[in-house]
Amino acid sequence: MSLFFRLVAVGALVVCSGAPAHGAPASSAEVTAGNRFNPDISVILEGNAYRDDEGGEADERIADAAGINEIGGGHGHGGGHAGEAIGFNLKPAEFVFSASVDPYFDAYAQFVVTESGDLNLEETYLTTRELPAGLRVKAGQFLSGIGYHNEKHRHQWAFIEQNLPYQHLLGDHGLMGTGVQLTWTPLTPVYTRFGVEALQGDQAVVGRFDGEDRIQDLEDIPDGALDRFADPKGGPRLFNAFAKLAPDLGYSHELQMGLFGVFAGEQQEVHIEPDHVLRGDYGVVGTDWVYAYDAPHQYGKGDLKISAEYLYAVKDLEVAEHAAQPKVGDDRTFREDGFYVQGRYGFAANWRAALRYDAVGAGINEKTVGATGTSESWDASHRVSAVLTWTPTHYSRLQAQWSGSDIATESGRERVSQYFLRFIASMGQHGAHDF
Amino acid sequence: MRLLITLLLTLTVAAPALAGPRVVATTTSMAMLARTVGGDAVSVTTLAPPDRDTHYLQAKPSMIRDLRGADLVVAVGAELEVGWLPAALRQAANPAIRPGQPGYFEAAAQVALTGTYERADRSAGDVHPAGDPHVNLDPVRMATVAEALAQRLGELDGAEAEAFRKRAADFREAVEERLTGWQEQVAGSPGLVAFHKDIRYLAERLDVPIRGYLEPKPGIAPTASHLRELVDKLKGGKAGVILRRPFHPSDPVRKVAEATGWRTAVLPLDPELGADAAAYFDLIDRYAAAIGGER
Numbered sequence: 001m002s003l004f005f006r007l008v009a010v011g012a013l014v015v016c017s018g019a020p021a022h023g024a025p026a027s028s029a030e031v032t033a034g035n036r037f038n039p040d041i042s043v044i045l046e047g048n049a050y051r052d053d054e055g056g057e058a059d060e061r062i063a064d065a066a067g068i069n070e071i072g073g074g075h076g077h078g079g080g081h082a083g084e085a086i087g088f089n090l091k092p093a094e095f096v097f098s099a100s101v102d103p104y105f106d107a108y109a110q111f112v113v114t115e116s117g118d119l120n121l122e123e124t125y126l127t128t129r130e131l132p133a134g135l136r137v138k139a140g141q142f143l144s145g146i147g148y149h150n151e152k153h154r155h156q157w158a159f160i161e162q163n164l165p166y167q168h169l170l171g172d173h174g175l176m177g178t179g180v181q182l183t184w185t186p187l188t189p190v191y192t193r194f195g196v197e198a199l200q201g202d203q204a205v206v207g208r209f210d211g212e213d214r215i216q217d218l219e220d221i222p223d224g225a226l227d228r229f230a231d232p233k234g235g236p237r238l239f240n241a242f243a244k245l246a247p248d249l250g251y252s253h254e255l256q257m258g259l260f261g262v263f264a265g266e267q268q269e270v271h272i273e274p275d276h277v278l279r280g281d282y283g284v285v286g287t288d289w290v291y292a293y294d295a296p297h298q299y300g301k302g303d304l305k306i307s308a309e310y311l312y313a314v315k316d317l318e319v320a321e322h323a324a325q326p327k328v329g330d331d332r333t334f335r336e337d338g339f340y341v342q343g344r345y346g347f348a349a350n351w352r353a354a355l356r357y358d359a360v361g362a363g364i365n366e367k368t369v370g371a372t373g374t375s376e377s378w379d380a381s382h383r384v385s386a387v388l389t390w391t392p393t394h395y396s397r398l399q400a401q402w403s404g405s406d407i408a409t410e411s412g413r414e415r416v417s418q419y420f421l422r423f424i425a426s427m428g429q430h431g432a433h434d435f
Numbered sequence: 436m437r438l439l440i441t442l443l444l445t446l447t448v449a450a451p452a453l454a455g456p457r458v459v460a461t462t463t464s465m466a467m468l469a470r471t472v473g474g475d476a477v478s479v480t481t482l483a484p485p486d487r488d489t490h491y492l493q494a495k496p497s498m499i500r501d502l503r504g505a506d507l508v509v510a511v512g513a514e515l516e517v518g519w520l521p522a523a524l525r526q527a528a529n530p531a532i533r534p535g536q537p538g539y540f541e542a543a544a545q546v547a548l549t550g551t552y553e554r555a556d557r558s559a560g561d562v563h564p565a566g567d568p569h570v571n572l573d574p575v576r577m578a579t580v581a582e583a584l585a586q587r588l589g590e591l592d593g594a595e596a597e598a599f600r601k602r603a604a605d606f607r608e609a610v611e612e613r614l615t616g617w618q619e620q621v622a623g624s625p626g627l628v629a630f631h632k633d634i635r636y637l638a639e640r641l642d643v644p645i646r647g648y649l650e651p652k653p654g655i656a657p658t659a660s661h662l663r664e665l666v667d668k669l670k671g672g673k674a675g676v677i678l679r680r681p682f683h684p685s686d687p688v689r690k691v692a693e694a695t696g697w698r699t700a701v702l703p704l705d706p707e708l709g710a711d712a713a714a715y716f717d718l719i720d721r722y723a724a725a726i727g728g729e730r
Binding site: 129191297395427 | 483484486487488491492493494495496497499500503504518522525526527528529530533557560561654655656680681682683684
């Protein structure tokens with residue numbers, strides 16, 4: 001029943017906002033006239049047909065890749081990872097509203113309705129319009145400005161699944177949180193942009209805080225000893241910074257380079273067998289590179305875009321509570337890196353092909369125990385993906401993708417193949433083409 | 436130390452020490468107008484070269500850099516640049532050039548547009564519900580835009596206002612001098628076929644019938660069935676000319692031309708980078724010659 005009401009509410013919002021002025025028949029109304037005071041609206045639909053050679057479990061295998069974060073579930077941390085089912089999948093439908101609020105603010109609100117009827121608020125924020133000196137403040141819930149891929153929405157991704165370094169070192173959806181961002185675009189002869197963010201920090205991977213629910217699983221530690229681990233201190237607990245630079249290469253070429261850092265000051269992990277609680281901080285540094293060639297042809301023919309990012313994550317934790325008391329205070333340091341390289345080329349009008357290679361733990365993937373100085377390391381996991389895209393117009397897209405993964409797990413290496421057919425359709429005032 | 440000096444020198448050289456308004460134009464036609472009206476009192480940068488389709492650009496960092504320091508943006512408008520200019524403006528964090536501010540100027544808003552009340556339905560292709568934005572090939576509309584631009588530049592730089600007005604008036608005079616010649620040159624033309632729906636204003640101005648488009652619907656690549664229909668429609672009559680932009684594919688144009696005996700011409704929508712009024716008139720001359728044919 002509640003699902004019905006939610007859908008009605010969304011439907012009503014869309015209808016009200018899109019209704020043409022003065023009761024003009026919708027078929028002859030101007031898009032802009034109908035929207036004169038109302039927000040720009042777009043609705044994005046996405047679905048896929050899926051198959052893998054693991055009986056539908058390929059996503060779990062990939063999420064379980066050995067590393068410093070147990071994102072897949074082995075230890076039961078529900079990271080909200082929704083794998084694809086064999087057959088047809090409908091992805092959450094996105095509803096996006098944006099408008100200027102008044103002379104001082106623009107606002108953006110995006111919510112998604114999932115196949116099961118859940119309504120989730122995604123990016124929802126205000127941005128300033130009038131700040132001087134190239135300054136801009138964003139406040140609300142938003143995708144962090146770090147890296148290149150992070151700010152892209154699902155439907156803008158060239159590949160259907162999140163890349164391995166983001167998935168394993170940042171989180172399945174990248175970094176999105178509630179807080180504020182300040183960016184500065186100084187008046188320089190080459191493009192530069194700097195940003196800092198303070199976010200509340202409720203994340204599944206970076207600044208993960210297990211808290212109350214997971215503590216209850218610890219049977220070997222007396223209850224009272226764990227009370228102090230129940231709640232985080234409050235926020236903000238996640239701090240990010242980024243810088244971007246793009247030299248002037250003329251009209252056809254564009255290169256953007258970026259550096260970023262992520263720091264979560266309150267990481268808390270609850271582990272079982274033996275029962276113990278780890279606390280400390282989580283940091284990531286990374287660099288992002290994008291090159292684009294804009295060919296003088298229509299419908300994307302000849303266009304080329306290559307992007308690559310490298311991430312290096314360190315978890316610096318301390319044993320805060322342990323079923324075997326002597327270990328309390330002992331250091332545990334975890335280090336893992338990851339990268340992706342992807343390129344896409346418009347080989348014909350409206351057709352593009354893209355390739356991606358991504359890996360985690362290829363450079364470093366280890367845990368060091370402070371007291372003994374011993375370390376344990378895990379193998380790297382790799383994946384190759386290829387996708388063929390047909391974009392009949394600017395508003396619809398059909399894709400066929402294959403991914404082959406070679407995953408390191410605790411029980412040896414696993415090879416999995418995945419096949420996707422995906423459609424994306426967007427209605428209404430479509431968001432702009434960001435770089 | 437030497438590196439520091441080089442860096443400082445680069446910074447000073449690259450940031451023009453001009454006192455007058457810094458104008459950023461989206462297309463070379465708009466840049467031509469800004470240059471023609473502004474003269475030496477303004478500096479002009481162009482965001483898109485003429486060999487790109489201005490419907491489908493990305494808000495690239497170099498554009499954001501240009502917009503960041505701009506005093507005035509001169510856009511074609513009527514949602515032609517809707518896919519990238521709003522995004523670039525947002526990221527440029529320059530309140531002076533926001534739409535609605537004196538620093539934001541749209542050419543299409545200064546003249547009467549046609550096609551304003553067409554169905555806003557994307558099953559009809561990539562339509563522009565606000566009206567056909569491609570005003571730049573109509574010299575008379577461009578003269579009106581020049582006068583409005585002179586007014587706007589005068590608001591930004593009062594000392595030069597009179598000079599701006601004078602140059603806009605000169606531009607109109609130059610257009611009027613040439614207009615009859617262009618009309619005579621194309622008189623009796625059986626018509627033209629364009630690739631995309633972007634030549635309506637010029638065709639109306641020169642009184643040349645548009646016989647069809649290569650695209651079945653705006654923004655939709657030519658299909659075999661549509662080309663067959665077009666060929667059937669054109670066959671038999673007196674041969675006109677099929678026009679395409681340099682970035683349009685040549686194959687469909689060649690097919691239609693071979694089947695109908697029509698001539699073809701490749702002409703850009705906008706003049707070359709750095710164009711002045713003479714280069715713009717030269718482009719219109721080329722259109723008139725292509726439509727009028729050999730005499």
